[in-house]
Amino acid sequence: MDAELLCTALEEDIAGKLPGYERRDAQLDLVRLIVRAFNEDAVVAAEAGTGVGKSFAYLLPAIEYALAKNNRIDEKINERIVISTATITLQQQLYEKDIPLVLSALGKNVQCVLVKGRGNYLCRRRLAETQMEPPLGNSEYEELRSISSWAERTKTGSRSDLSFLPSPSLWLRLCSESDTCLGMHCAHQGHCFFMALRKEAADAGILVVNHHLLFADLAARHEGAGYESAVVLPPFTRVIIDEAHTIEDSATSFFSKSWSRLGINRSLSRLYRKRRTMETGLLLRLASLPGGIPKAISDVRDAVDQADVAALALCGDEGLFRFKRIKDTDPMGVLRQSLEKMQKTMDTLIDQISTMIKLSDEEDPAVRETKAILRRFDSAAEICGAFLEFGLDVKKADDNSEVFWLERNGGYRDDPWVTFTITPVSVASSLKEALFEANKTVVCVSATLSTGGLEYNSEKTAASFNFWGQRTGASLSNRDFFCGIFPSPFPYSERVLLAVPSDTPLPDSPDYQVFTNHAITELIRLAGGSALVLFTSYQALCSAFEEVSPVLESEGITCLRQGDDDRTRLLQQFLEDKTSVLFGTDSFWEGVDAPGETLRLLILCRLPFKTLKDPVFEARREYLENFGCNSFAELSLPDAVMKFKQGFGRLMRNSSDYGAVVVLDGRLLHKYYGKAFLESLPETRISFKEFDKILLDLERFFY
Numbered sequence: 001m002d003a004e005l006l007c008t009a010l011e012e013d014i015a016g017k018l019p020g021y022e023r024r025d026a027q028l029d030l031v032r033l034i035v036r037a038f039n040e041d042a043v044v045a046a047e048a049g050t051g052v053g054k055s056f057a058y059l060l061p062a063i064e065y066a067l068a069k070n071n072r073i074d075e076k077i078n079e080r081i082v083i084s085t086a087t088i089t090l091q092q093q094l095y096e097k098d099i100p101l102v103l104s105a106l107g108k109n110v111q112c113v114l115v116k117g118r119g120n121y122l123c124r125r126r127l128a129e130t131q132m133e134p135p136l137g138n139s140e141y142e143e144l145r146s147i148s149s150w151a152e153r154t155k156t157g158s159r160s161d162l163s164f165l166p167s168p169s170l171w172l173r174l175c176s177e178s179d180t181c182l183g184m185h186c187a188h189q190g191h192c193f194f195m196a197l198r199k200e201a202a203d204a205g206i207l208v209v210n211h212h213l214l215f216a217d218l219a220a221r222h223e224g225a226g227y228e229s230a231v232v233l234p235p236f237t238r239v240i241i242d243e244a245h246t247i248e249d250s251a252t253s254f255f256s257k258s259w260s261r262l263g264i265n266r267s268l269s270r271l272y273r274k275r276r277t278m279e280t281g282l283l284l285r286l287a288s289l290p291g292g293i294p295k296a297i298s299d300v301r302d303a304v305d306q307a308d309v310a311a312l313a314l315c316g317d318e319g320l321f322r323f324k325r326i327k328d329t330d331p332m333g334v335l336r337q338s339l340e341k342m343q344k345t346m347d348t349l350i351d352q353i354s355t356m357i358k359l360s361d362e363e364d365p366a367v368r369e370t371k372a373i374l375r376r377f378d379s380a381a382e383i384c385g386a387f388l389e390f391g392l393d394v395k396k397a398d399d400n401s402e403v404f405w406l407e408r409n410g411g412y413r414d415d416p417w418v419t420f421t422i423t424p425v426s427v428a429s430s431l432k433e434a435l436f437e438a439n440k441t442v443v444c445v446s447a448t449l450s451t452g453g454l455e456y457n458s459e460k461t462a463a464s465f466n467f468w469g470q471r472t473g474a475s476l477s478n479r480d481f482f483c484g485i486f487p488s489p490f491p492y493s494e495r496v497l498l499a500v501p502s503d504t505p506l507p508d509s510p511d512y513q514v515f516t517n518h519a520i521t522e523l524i525r526l527a528g529g530s531a532l533v534l535f536t537s538y539q540a541l542c543s544a545f546e547e548v549s550p551v552l553e554s555e556g557i558t559c560l561r562q563g564d565d566d567r568t569r570l571l572q573q574f575l576e577d578k579t580s581v582l583f584g585t586d587s588f589w590e591g592v593d594a595p596g597e598t599l600r601l602l603i604l605c606r607l608p609f610k611t612l613k614d615p616v617f618e619a620r621r622e623y624l625e626n627f628g629c630n631s632f633a634e635l636s637l638p639d640a641v642m643k644f645k646q647g648f649g650r651l652m653r654n655s656s657d658y659g660a661v662v663v664l665d666g667r668l669l670h671k672y673y674g675k676a677f678l679e680s681l682p683e684t685r686i687s688f689k690e691f692d693k694i695l696l697d698l699e700r701f702f703y
Contacts, residue, residue: 027054060102222430236439257383286364390404433473493685562583596656
């Protein structure tokens with residue numbers, strides 16, 4: 001590929017399709033780096049600030065490469081490119097807007113397919129079978145009738161095309177699943193939504209997927225499925241990963257093993273459920289139900305409930321618990337008895353159902369789905385066994401490669417549940433093999449990948465990617481590894497004020513919360529709303545919200561709190577009410593796009609260091625320390641800097657935005673490591689003064 005020809009196409013052809021297009025040298029340089037990765041079969045890590053236009057910078061080379069390969073008859077079709085995004089929303093934006101624009105501008109065509117996880121698509125066979133079962137209520141009946149009507153009209157069968165959100169329990173009975181699919185033996189195979197998608201994907205030059213789907217595919221290939229045939233996705237050799245700062249978290253979830261009461265009970269209900277005198281479930285469709293099976297199902301449910309209750313107690317107020325090996329102590333403690341009972345009852349149920357269906361037709365859809373559920377139960381029983389063995393095997397006393405931990409789910413609702421998880425301490429080796437060494441080109445782009453200052457000489461730039469590169473395995477392979485920082489073209493120095501009160505108490509001070517509540521109130525009053533307030537813990541968020549919101553609401557400023565409604569609806573309310581204030585934590589540090597007057601004041605209450613009570617993070621710190629490393633310098637600090645940059649990035653979403661970022665954490669000015677956070681940001685106006693003087697500076701800045 002010729003990089004300069006693509007840069008010319010960007011400036012001339014694509015520019016004509018984009019109103020208000022401005023030349024961006026950083027965008028052109030990013031195109032050149034990505035072209036080099038394709039030409040030299042290399043790995044690229046590119047930090048592209050907000051406004052650089054990274055989507056077009058990677059789409060041009062991807063489309064040009066796919067076109068060139070499609071025009072060469074000696075190349076195999078599996079020289080396809082996968083473009084992966086962090087969210088389905090961005091995935092759809094690329095497929096529905098950006099890719100058509102680029103193809104139209106170039107006057108060319110290449111087959112691109114949007115692929116979502118299999119569970120997003122309706123299975124016609126399962127729909128027909130569910131319609132034959134008695135519904136368990138009026139609401140389920142109405143939902144099922146609406147979905148049946150929709151199934152006759154939809155072209156894709158994708159859940160996102162539905163005009164309403166179906167209940168999770170019903171959709172689980174209707175969606176496509178790999179382990180229950182009859183394939184060629186299905187009566188609906190000729191007009192199966194997922195099979196049509198798979199055929200389309202197999203013929204495509206570019207697949208647009210999300211990280212969830214990509215890492216499901218990579219995990220399966222890494223575990224033995226191989227790289228030459230279709231697994232979750234058709235085979236591919238080039239990958240572009242947008243929002244690549246999430247790679248470690250995405251991979252961690254797919255290389256982990258887990259089970260929960262919610263998942264087990266849903267599967268049990270799928271096999272057999274009874275409400276009053278009404279019975280339904282897969283087992284009733286197979287044969288006359290042996291009397292012992294309903295009791296065995298009830299026994300499993302009771303054992304799972306007991307394990308869940310004991311686990312909830314261990315999770316406590318933090319909602320997290322990590323098991324540790326302690327000499328002469330059983331790490332499982334009160335959980336051992338309930339886990340042993342769960343494993344025993346689950347094995348009994350598996351044996352009874354396996355015997356029941358032994359003589360059944362293996363091609364019977366109900367048999368296949370039942371066997372799939374039994375495999376899930378078997379996996380859960382194996383995980384229970386691993387928990388029970390934890391700490392009892394003397395040979396594994398020094399094995400710190402996995403974390404055994406619990407997490408409460410369901411937030412603060414009336415019926416929370418616990419997920420039992422086994423997580424690898426490091427995913428770098430797995431990612432190195434499954435992603436960076438298995439593909440010819442891997443391009444990773446994000447607004448936050450580096451952890452050093454914004455230096456631009458090549459040696460320092462490469463060093464600033466060390467943290468991300470080593471955590472993900474990108475810099476550990478034998479491949480060429482190119483890095484680049486491409487600064488945002490936005491006028492931060494003119495339109496953003498960074499303020500840090502010099503008299504802010506340190507977070508461990510007893511005066512900190514009182515100061516924070518007062519500061520949040522006065523800052524939002526001055527700005528007249530239009531604010532996003534970010535916390536590092538939900539408890540701190542609630543404490544501040546209870547104190548601040550009554551005062552602001554009395555002055556006509558709407559206060560929205562994470563957890564009070566669905567995240568999407570909260571963001572929509574925030575965008576529609578331009579004087580509202582949104583209080584958020586964790587997930588709201590990224591993925592919030594509120595341009596214009598909606599967001600003029602961003603308050604970061606604390607530097608986003610991960611809590612030491614996070615089981616996986618704690619284990620990763622210990623792992624580093626066991627090798628004589630400084631876990632704060634090599635993990636905690638760079639991780640917090642990347643999160644801080646994500647939070648800061650919520651303010652400026654286009655070149656005409658303006659506003660202030662106020663950090664209410666004295667460590668930024670009074671601790672030696674504060675410099676690392678400040679140097680990671682673009683140049684802005686600054687106000688590092690006492691709080692009262694900062695209010696005056698903000699008033700002058702805003703008005």
